[in-house]
Amino acid sequence: MVAVVAGPDAGHAFPALGLAAQFAAAGDDAVVYTGTRWLADGARCGVEVRELPGLVALPGEDDEDAGAKLSARAARMALALAPELAEAGVDLVISDVITRAGGWAAELVGIPWIELSPHPLYEQSRGLPPIGAGMDVGIGVRGRLRDVALRVMSAPSAADGRRSTALARRSIGLSDVPEPAARFVATLPGLEVHRPDWPARTHVIGPLAYEPTDAVFATPDGGGPxxxxxxxxxxxxxxxxxxxxxxxxxxxxxxxxxxxxxxxxxxxxxxxxxxxxxxxxxxxxxxxxxxxxxxxxxxxxxxxxxxxxxxxxxxxxxxxxxxxxxxxxxxxxxxxxxxxxxxxxxxxxxxxxxxxxxxxxxxxxxxxxxxHATVDPVRVAHRTLDRASTTRERRTARAAD
The missing domain is CATH 3.40.50.2000 (Glycogen Phosphorylase B;)
Incomplete structure (x- = not known):
């Protein structure tokens, strides 16, 4: 069984539903953990949709604090989700990049997981200006120096994020750094930018389109565009x-x-x-x-x-x-x-x-x-499961020796 975990915003829930539908079409059992708003959508795309535990902010939590959602709150949600993954017999988790609880819960249970970016890869690069600035790569010596200066300016914020992540993960018994088995980048290659440090096992799988309705728009009268x-x-x-x-x-x-x-x-x-x-x-x-x-x-x-x-x-x-x-x-x-x-x-x-x-x-x-240059996420996921299974068998054999 494959579990796809994403938050309730349409920009993240819809790609999760679209990806789960691809697994269902390939004959896999698939479940989506997301907000209750989308529970009824499972029947439309042939998957089960369950409430993602812990989404509602607890007293004292700031629902607008993005940093806390990516660290302490993710840890709390991971502890709530992990028993559900174990009870459901989930074999693989695919976790939205900002819904970290999915991947962390998978690590707690001891099953492989894949990080899903429902957009281009936003990880910072040593060859690009800071992602989010909207800038193209600097040209010439002056342009490269500009990019270096901008990366230096943004480095403290990135370091703070890594420290918060490490602290939150240690609080639930995990290593400092998340350990996805692979990454999916759900965009068109034409919207990506070249980087010299493209991460290993990171695959561009194309946009994950999902339509929440089967209705079709009537054509407005007239003949204009x-x-x-x-x-x-x-x-x-x-x-x-x-x-x-x-x-x-x-x-x-x-x-x-x-x-x-x-x-x-x-x-x-x-x-x-x-x-x-x-x-x-x-x-x-x-x-x-x-x-x-x-x-x-x-x-x-x-x-x-x-x-x-x-x-x-x-x-x-x-x-x-x-x-x-x-x-x-x-x-x-x-x-x-x-x-x-x-x-x-x-x-x-x-x-x-x-x-x-x-x-x-x-x-x-x-x-x-x-x-046309994208890869099939279902095939990559199956290979990831096979690789994880082989690794477990080797560890078991070594332990027996």
Whole structure:
């Protein structure tokens, strides 16, 4: 049995469900541990979904403290999850990179685990500027010196994180450093950046798409190009994106023919303007993107990867978290435009620019084509299990001797 562990945010729960569905399709038993919001989704993708124990903050815990979630809180959750993994007879755990409890619980039980990054690899590199800055690699002596200086400036924060992790792991009887058997990076190779120190046993497996519904968007009336607006589901997303995009597109629709689909888990803002050719709701994004000419989104990896996988260029309006990094990677790849902050006029101008220049769509199709270079996560997982089994047998044989 394979257990996939992820937090309740859609940007992490959806990739976990998508990956578990791949294991189920290959004939493996799969279970997803995540937030209760997604318990009913197991039937849709052929897997069991269970509540991830310990997600609710205890009295005295700061639910907004990301550092504590990655250390002390992860340790507490690992202690709660470990008995469930043992009782269920789980053979392999795949743990979301920010839901560390999954991997740590696997170590407590003595089973192998794989770390899952539902986005590009964000581990810092000796050959890159700090991840998150949105910068390209420095060119020439001055550029390399800039990158070195930035890495030195960010090093103390990284060291603090490692110390907190080590302390939390020691508190539950684990070694200082996590020990995944492999890593999955669930992105398009075209969104990755070259690094000289790519970690061993780290595999790019392509985006893990999951649709929480089977509904399909109706096609708005008219014959103009289709624009898909998808505000971020992340707490750190640009909160004004939905209204700004709709206001800007309503104004653009008065000057040129366009059709707009607003795709979100919640309705559009009541005070937003809307074009005449307009549809809103929750339905399959992969299907509507197959008909789209451009997508406006917050640069969260989930929607960004869906759009680019469909060869659709993007106008990104990044918020916090990793969205600035991703938006700038898209900009450098030539398959999108960055607007920051959310401004109706700027979004409308960016959409018009993308629609009028075929180079953006060509670049998006180029990024989509890189998906052929990904590997099958199920096959890698099976090899990981075989390797772990062989290691256990050798240890048993040595102990018998």
């Amino acid at each position: 289709l624009v898909v607006v998808a505000p971020s589901t992340a707490k750190s997303g640009e909160g004004d994106l939905g209204k700004a995009a709709l206001d800007g597109l309503a104004d653009l629709a008065r000057r040129r023919e366009i059709r707009v689909v607003y795709s979100a888990l919640t309705p559009p803002p009541d005070n937003a303007a809307t074009p005449d050719a307009f549809v809103a709701g929750t339905a399959r994004q992969d299907e509507v993107l197959s008909r789209a000419a451009v997508a406006v989104c917050g640069a969260g990896h989930g929607m960004l990867a869906k759009a680019l996988l469909a060869g659709v260029p993007v106008v990104t309006v990044p918020g916090g978290g990793d969205q600035w990094e991703l938006a700038n990677r898209v900009l450098r790849a030539g398959c999108g435009v960055v607007v920051r902050p959310a401004d109706a006029g700027a979004i409308a101008s960016a959409v018009a620019r993308v629609l009028d220049d075929d180079a953006f769509a060509a670049a998006a199709r180029g990024v989509a084509a890189t998906n």
